[in-house]
Amino acid sequence: MNSDHPIESCPDDALGRASVARRVADQLALAPMDHSIVFGLYGPWGSGKTSLLNMVCEKLEGVDNPPVIVKFNPWNYTSSENLATPFLALLSECIQHGAHSTIPEKAARKLSKTMKRYSDVLASAADAFNWVPAVGVVSTLLRHIGRDDEKSASPTNLKNRLSKLLIDTNTRVVVIIDDLDRLSNDAVRSVFQLVAAVADFPGVNYLLAYDLNNVIKALGSVQECEGERYLEKIVQIPIELHEPNPGSILELLVDGLNQLLSNHRLSDDEVNDVESCLHLVFRRIRSVRDLRRLLNVFEVDLAESCGGVAPADVLVMSSLRLFAPRLFPWISARRNELAGGARGGYELALAKEKRDEFSKELRSILNGDDEAELYVFDLLCKAFPRFENNCGVRAVGVSEAMLRLNRRIACPEILDGYLSGLLERYSFPREDALRLVKTGSADELGAFFAQEGGEVSSTVLSAAVELAPSLSSAQLENIVRAMLRSGGGNSKDPTLMGLFSVFWNSLEHLIRELGKESASRLMVEETRGRSFLELVPLAAFVNEQELSYARLAGDIEKPDEQLITLESLIEVERNIVSSLRGAEIKPADLEDGGSRMLLYLWSCFDSESYDRLVTNGVLREPLGYALHAMHYLGTFATGTNHGWSLSESRDDIDLPRLCSCMGDVAESEDFWKLPRGTRRLVAALSVCAEKAVDGASGVDWYRATASEREADMRLRSWAARLIS
DSSP states (O other), X not given: XXXXXXXXXXXXXXXXXXXXXXXXXXXXXXXXXXXXXXXEEEXXXXXXXXXHHHHHHHHHHTSSSOOEEEEOOGGGSOTTSOSHHHHHHHHHHHHHHSTTOOOOHHHHHHXXXXXXXXXXXXXXXXXXXXXXXXXXXHHHHHHHHTTSOSSTTSHHHHHHHHHHHHHHTTOOEEEEEOOGGGSOHHHHHHHHHIIIIISOOTTEEEEEEEOHHHHHHHHHHHHSSOHHHHHHHHOSEEEEOOOOOHHHHHHHHHHHHHHHHTTSOOOHHHHHHHHHHHHHHHTTOOSHHHHHHHHHHHHHHHHHTTXXXXXXXXXXXXXXXHHOGGGHHHHHHTHHHHSSOEESOOOHHHHHHHHHHHHHHHHHHTTTOHHHHHHHHHHHHHHOHHHHHHTTSOOOEEOHHHHHHTTOTTSHHHHHHHHHTOGGGOOOOHHHHHHHHHHOOHHHHHHHHHHSOHHHHHHHHHHHHHHGGGSXXXXXXXXXXXXXXXXXXXXXXXXXXXXXXXXXXXXXXHHHHHOHHHHHHHHHHHTTTOOHHXXXXXXXXXXXXXXXXXXXXXXXXXXXXXXXXHHHHHHHHHHHHHHHHTOOOOGGGGGSTTHHHHHHHHHHHOHHHHIIIIITTGGGSHHHHHHHHHTTEEEEEOSSOEEEEEOSOOTTOOHHHHHHHHHXXXXXXXXXXXXXXXXXXXXXXXXXXHHHHOGGGTOOGGGOEEEHHHHHHHHHHHHHHHHO
């Protein structure tokens, strides 16, 4: 975390201002001893005035016969307080006991006593600092001083004595007064009264630091005159502190970001993204103070993002939070136009209309500041591709899967988490996912798919499709093998490989990228010697290829959909039959949604072994028959209810037999080991079958339905009967 403390010495100078400090110090060290000179160092807030003052003091310490340095802080006193008393006391203390004081002890005591009397006399004159508008500083003060008698205790005589003592002892003093622009208007006036009339002793020179515009306004307000003209009478040597060199501040920004990101493992792409943001973000940084504030906000945001947002996007959002904080309600309201993927194109007329609409809203939020509007607009385009697309800036194409994988703030879930402060709940193994997609073995990828949830797996698959053109054939094979081994064909239980449609769409794209020759070899290898459950995920693919060659139920050949050769497809079928003949199929194995497709293919390829091992085998078991029939359930939904119904294509399902075996199913130990969702489907099947065979109800079999409530009630009744 960067504090806003100024630097203390020249070695810490990163803006090339040490040479300026040396020139100012030389002028102060060589200033005439016969009068007081006021130096005015001015620049905007955050421009580094205090740092320069510290370097000037350091340089003064190194000159021959260095002056006594007095740092007076008027902030320590109330605006109504007489500043002369504390200032003169501090001046006396520093002259007597300062680091470079050379005044003899006797002279020091005399000077201290005289200065104390001078301070007391000024304090007793109640109107000594009542300013007369439009009249010069010195003449006004002398007007009040002239009212005293000619006794030795008059302010004039005491001031003359102090001046002579300082000259006689050859005492050189530099008084530093910082942050004048932050004082009240009356306090600013009091400081200039002090400098110009009360303590303008010979050899006592002043270095004041302030924001020029603020001081001019303050003096103009309390003096009822032109503040700039008044200031010119007081400050003999004005020194403008120009804005830092942009290159130096940019270098500091780069160093600060490198330090904050040093503990984060960034990919080359992430490093490039951060670098591409630098010049956009930098446009609003005017001073070192701005730079430090941005780095502080970025550090906090980076920690709170919990690694869930790309560093470049964190930097963009931190910049918006710092320089345009009122924008965030608009971002929340416009999240649909900002977050999400972009299709990669736009219509010019619509894009112009959108851009004008957004610009009008941004201009209103930013109070018509054109520069701020352009800054915000460019940052929004950088972070949100959809916004960039909608406004017709660039026809960029990006999917939500890639946004999620790359932890972009434009991913809707990530943006919602950022805005609600709940990013710690969004967890995504991005580094592992990217590495595995690009270099992982089939076994590593398979383990990843098995460990992660459906959303993560489907996101990785979608990203793999987009990265496919840049992947080697060997790596594409690894991904396809992992997919085929991970059970992605289950459409009812979207675990492991994720959503059914994402899995198969991704598989098709990857196999196309792999090429027919390599895909044919891979499919033959992956179907050789597999168990029933290992073959289940491949059933849908094999069936689709059969249809593309107009085999089995297909009647029109579709060459564009033929992803493997016909010869390899036939060999795949042989491998499946060979494996299934020796398979030991258990009733619970039929739970998987792809098992019905695999059983269908088996019956087509080798009806003899199918009849022996399935029809007269596992389907003779009540649980096997119920699970096989369960896949003929369809879903329905209305405005007030939803549940399941029997499919019209129930083929050879014997409903009376199904009803009669349900009692045995409910008493089966293996049934109660199944997932609750599967048990619920079997219970719904039982309700539908009973309604379909109940002629007295007049319900057509294909209209027999079971609501969620009915299925749950049936399941509870079975559980109660089993317990009793």
